[in-house]
Amino acid sequence: MSEPILRVEDLEVAYGGVRAVGKASLQVGRAEVVALLGANGAGKSSTLRAVVGAVRPRSGRVYYDGQDITGTPPHRLVARGMALIPEGARVFARQTVEGNLRLGAYTVRDPAAHAQRLEQVYAIFPRLRERRQQLAGTMSGGERQMLAIARALLSGPRLLLIDEPSLGLAPKLVEEVFDALAELHRGQALSVLLVEQNTAMALDVAQRAYVMQSGSIVLHGSADELRANDEVRRAYLGM
Ligand code: ATP
Numbered sequence: 001m002s003e004p005i006l007r008v009e010d011l012e013v014a015y016g017g018v019r020a021v022g023k024a025s026l027q028v029g030r031a032e033v034v035a036l037l038g039a040n041g042a043g044k045s046s047t048l049r050a051v052v053g054a055v056r057p058r059s060g061r062v063y064y065d066g067q068d069i070t071g072t073p074p075h076r077l078v079a080r081g082m083a084l085i086p087e088g089a090r091v092f093a094r095q096t097v098e099g100n101l102r103l104g105a106y107t108v109r110d111p112a113a114h115a116q117r118l119e120q121v122y123a124i125f126p127r128l129r130e131r132r133q134q135l136a137g138t139m140s141g142g143e144r145q146m147l148a149i150a151r152a153l154l155s156g157p158r159l160l161l162i163d164e165p166s167l168g169l170a171p172k173l174v175e176e177v178f179d180a181l182a183e184l185h186r187g188q189a190l191s192v193l194l195v196e197q198n199t200a201m202a203l204d205v206a207q208r209a210y211v212m213q214s215g216s217i218v219l220h221g222s223a224d225e226l227r228a229n230d231e232v233r234r235a236y237l238g239m
Pocket of ligand 1: 019020040044047197
């Protein structure tokens with residue numbers, strides 16, 4: 001098997017004396033969508049934060065493309081093709097949609113390459129094209145989430161890390177955001193680590209998933225295996 005794009009080994013994260021993640025290990029393969037599932041406070045966001053160097057893990061290692069990146073700060077990782085979309089999809093409210101997208105492309109020096117990426121992004125999110133002159137602050141929650149994803153894509157990432165894209169969105173918009181994610185994955189050789197509480201939606205787009213509980217990974221398998229798992233059905237799918 002070729003080296004996965006992301007490999008997390010025995011990651012431990014603690015805030016002061018309180019352990020949030022204990023010895024978590026996971027992998028994301030090339031062009032694979034992997035979901036990290038679990039209830040509130042399970043340690044999903046802390047795992048993501050440690051992967052992108054926003055918090056320093058107490059122990060454990062993170063490998064990106066086979067290289068040890070443990071503790072490398074987020075801006076260096078962006079330059080190496082990793083993009084993080086944090087919880088709550090922050091956009092620049094006083095800028096237009098297009099202005100936000102220009103800011104997302106600050107690492108792209110070649111104007112022709114930028115124009116081409118912008119076209120690709122607009123093809124995936126036609127609504128953003130229609131609203132390119134609208135101020136981002138006046139967009140709906142789902143539209144802002146799409147804009148945050150689109151902006152991250154303009155840096156041309158190979159690995160996308162998304163924290164709870166469904167948070168606070170109406171079901172219809174959640175569906176749109178996930179449809180866009182699925183479309184993205186079909187169109188580009190992009191790897192995605194998706195943190196979600198919306199288990200059903202996440203298992204629809206992911207090929208594999210890990211389930212976290214109290215800071216540990218308690219289950220993992222293919223999306224089909226997890227959907228068929230009694231514990232997952234009871235605890236996370238309400239069946
Ligand atoms: P949610 O789905 O609610 O966002 P999560 O699975 O992402 O939850 P984390 O945000 O990683 O969980 O939190 C894991 C644990 O770590 C929780 O008990 C939380 O209270 C604690 N925690 C998170 N961030 C901090 C912090 N900055 N300082 C102290 N404790 C924290």
